[in-house]
Amino acid sequence: MSVSRMTDLDLSGKRVLIREDLNVPVADGKVTSDARIRAALPTIEAALQSNAAVMLVSHLGRPTEGEPDDKFSLQPVADHLGNLLGRDVPLVRNWIDGVEVMPGEVVLLENVRFLAGEKKCDETLARKMAALCDIFVMDAFGTAHRAQASTYGVAEHAPEVCAGPLLSGELDALSKAMDDPTRPFVAIVGGSKVSTKLHVLEALADIVDCLIVGGGIANTFIAAAGHDVGKSLHEADMLDIARRLAGDSSDRAEIPVPDDVVVGDEFAADAAATTKAVEDVGSEDMILDIGPLTATRFGEILAGAGTIIWNGPVGVFEFDQFGEGTRALAAAIAASPAFSVAGGGDTLAAIDKYGVRNGISYISTGGGAFLEFVEGKTLPAVEILEKRAAT
Numbered sequence: 001m002s003v004s005r006m007t008d009l010d011l012s013g014k015r016v017l018i019r020e021d022l023n024v025p026v027a028d029g030k031v032t033s034d035a036r037i038r039a040a041l042p043t044i045e046a047a048l049q050s051n052a053a054v055m056l057v058s059h060l061g062r063p064t065e066g067e068p069d070d071k072f073s074l075q076p077v078a079d080h081l082g083n084l085l086g087r088d089v090p091l092v093r094n095w096i097d098g099v100e101v102m103p104g105e106v107v108l109l110e111n112v113r114f115l116a117g118e119k120k121c122d123e124t125l126a127r128k129m130a131a132l133c134d135i136f137v138m139d140a141f142g143t144a145h146r147a148q149a150s151t152y153g154v155a156e157h158a159p160e161v162c163a164g165p166l167l168s169g170e171l172d173a174l175s176k177a178m179d180d181p182t183r184p185f186v187a188i189v190g191g192s193k194v195s196t197k198l199h200v201l202e203a204l205a206d207i208v209d210c211l212i213v214g215g216g217i218a219n220t221f222i223a224a225a226g227h228d229v230g231k232s233l234h235e236a237d238m239l240d241i242a243r244r245l246a247g248d249s250s251d252r253a254e255i256p257v258p259d260d261v262v263v264g265d266e267f268a269a270d271a272a273a274t275t276k277a278v279e280d281v282g283s284e285d286m287i288l289d290i291g292p293l294t295a296t297r298f299g300e301i302l303a304g305a306g307t308i309i310w311n312g313p314v315g316v317f318e319f320d321q322f323g324e325g326t327r328a329l330a331a332a333i334a335a336s337p338a339f340s341v342a343g344g345g346d347t348l349a350a351i352d353k354y355g356v357r358n359g360i361s362y363i364s365t366g367g368g369a370f371l372e373f374v375e376g377k378t379l380p381a382v383e384i385l386e387k388r389a390a391t
């Protein structure tokens, strides 16, 4: 990646606008998962240590643009960040026409999606953001797939632009996995639908040696292999595509179908779990996890892998009786000597539930951005940094 990096610039006394992705879950005015805030801390601390005047900008949720709404306020994030930094982090509500901040201080700017024009990357808005700073630091990997005023437009116009340490770290880790993977290269893609992850499945089928699918995606592959999936979540109109992906010899990847599965009779926290061979699934069954034989087989594949990419659980792990497959794979990834990269909200929740954080080589803060990177797409927010570095 040929972009300038924050660590190469002298930030002292400069007004530094840092785009972070502080889009975290909030309930009752409190942050309920702070992984993204913690991931941004080293960047913020480094800028403060360099004596920069630090302005943090982020979105939270998807408010109606142009309509400030307390439900989407970054106040809980400011409070939480203040606790982590051990200093006050004032939230600036009206900031687009100027921000008061001194070198060595940090402020958080209120939800950028309250401003009309953010999402369509309005030029006037982007120029105003750029005018706030001497240096714009793009650090929001989780939002790097969006070409918006605070991720793209501002970087076109700011006096100086660079990638922050979090963004650089994400790109380095993901490039290490994707560009020159140690083989065998194994990907795990879970989730409910083939259709929403079709591009990433197609891209990975060309690159990886083994593609383990999970959740509703796996059910569609099970159905495509000719098995009854009963009441299981699957996409009947994706069977041909699943067959093509599974059978296409021009693709590199083997896509293993589970030998056994765990079924319930309904999607509920108290549904009874029954393990069955995949050919014994009946018309009233709902497949909600992979079975133990399959988990062992997949675990062996992961133990022998050189590189692992993980996005999405293989079962309904929110319900413990359908979480064993995901737990076993999480443990296998953690125990594997492979270079492993995980991303996506559900995946992070599974990593935390099963306590395997230390065993994963790199945990990405990206969901959509992670998938687009893996698909081989150029992330717009990175593209503009490269463009600026080249001129």
Ligand code: 3PG
Pocket (backbone or CB within 6 Å): 021, 023, 061, 062, 142, 143, 146, 367, 368, 369
């Ligand atoms: C995310 O959580 O996926 C990012 O913060 C981007 O948010 P968005 O999908 O609302 O643009």
Ligand code: MG
Pocket (backbone or CB within 6 Å): 367, 368
């Ligand atoms: Mg998203």
